[in-house]
Amino acid sequence: MTFLFTCPHCQSQTEVxxxxxxxxxxxxxxxxxxxxxxxxxxxxxxNRPGKRNKSAIxxxxxxxxxxxxxxxxIAAVQVGSRTAKKIRTGRQRLSxxxxxxxxxxxxxxxxxxxxxxxxxYTVDAAGRKLHSWRVTILPYLDEDGLYNQIDxxxxxxxxxxxxxxxxxxxxxxxxxxxxxxxTGTVYHLVTGAGTLFPSTGPLGPRQVTDGATKTIxxxxxxxxxxxxxxxxxxxxDIGSVGGLINPPSGNGLGGATDGxxxxxxxxxxxxxxxxxxxxxxxxxxxxxxxxxxxxxxxLDEWASTQP
Numbered sequence: 001m002t003f004l005f006t007c008p009h010c011q012s013q014t015e016v017x018x019x020x021x022x023x024x025x026x027x028x029x030x031x032x033x034x035x036x037x038x039x040x041x042x043x044x045x046x047n048r049p050g051k052r053n054k055s056a057i058x059x060x061x062x063x064x065x066x067x068x069x070x071x072x073x074i075a076a077v078q079v080g081s082r083t084a085k086k087i088r089t090g091r092q093r094l095s096x097x098x099x100x101x102x103x104x105x106x107x108x109x110x111x112x113x114x115x116x117x118x119x120x121y122t123v124d125a126a127g128r129k130l131h132s133w134r135v136t137i138l139p140y141l142d143e144d145g146l147y148n149q150i151d152x153x154x155x156x157x158x159x160x161x162x163x164x165x166x167x168x169x170x171x172x173x174x175x176x177x178x179x180x181x182x183t184g185t186v187y188h189l190v191t192g193a194g195t196l197f198p199s200t201g202p203l204g205p206r207q208v209t210d211g212a213t214k215t216i217x218x219x220x221x222x223x224x225x226x227x228x229x230x231x232x233x234x235x236x237d238i239g240s241v242g243g244l245i246n247p248p249s250g251n252g253l254g255g256a257t258d259g260x261x262x263x264x265x266x267x268x269x270x271x272x273x274x275x276x277x278x279x280x281x282x283x284x285x286x287x288x289x290x291x292x293x294x295x296x297x298x299l300d301e302w303a304s305t306q307p
Contacts, residue, residue: 099187122136131231173187188218190219190237210287
């Protein structure tokens with residue numbers, strides 16, 4: 001018999017067999033120590049909560065396994081393939097959200113110094129695209145050394161910049177599901193009319209009238225639209241996104257993280273929006289001055305619907 005256990009630290013939920021009643025281990029999502037309660041009707045009433053049995057072996061039984069977390073090891077309680085997938089997806093989401101929050105913090109630090117967010121890309125005198133905003137904010141990510149190696153006067157894929165395409169990719173731009181040697185990224189701004197980044201020039205946090213907690217600053221895109229390099233001047237266009245998450249066409253938000261999209265707001269917090277989020281709500285979250293009637297906790301509300 002299985003019971004639904006909620007971690008007291010991160011509030012993640014996991015199905016657990018009653019034979020693990022009273023045992024102590026590590027949460028599969030946040031990694032902190034937890035003790036399973038004595039489930040009602042448990043077949044195993046020994047090993048009371050709070051008494052850690054260091055010699056206890058967490059073994060495979062009826063499709064359930066507990067893998068101990070150690071340095072560089074992955075721990076998971078598996079209740080069939082469904083629970084294993086939930087654990088993997090949960091870690092994936094948390095890791096991507098942390099990346100987005102770091103990037104959002106850097107974007108906001110830039111805006112604090114310049115009054116507005118960086119332009120999606122830099123251009124030369126002839127109007128030719130040179131580098132992405134991801135290059136511009138490197139100093140705000142403590143990547144001054146890399147920033148100084150880049151030739152900002154020539155495009156991202158020309159001259160000595162070509163060598164950097166394959167040798168140095170900031171970890172914060174790597175999605176947890178991307179290969180460790182890849183150079184592309186799925187973290188994008190949403191650009192176009194009515195967004196924070198219209199063709200007339202970027203806005204700043206003070207120009208966001210819809211609320212910093214209700215306006216998306218950046219989001220994940222599709223894996224199949226991953227940039228060739230994090231330096232490449234490419235982002236999502238509002239005209240193509242259309243408020244959809246994980247659409248079959250592959251043109252909407254999401255596609256990098258299972259079941260939805262990870263985003264970060266102007267306020268700097270990261271969230272996961274399931275692909276069941278209404279397109280009109282997504283569009284309202286993208287526009288900084290649209291005046292749409294969204295509740296103050298709209299992102300918390302939709303994030304709470306995730307499995």
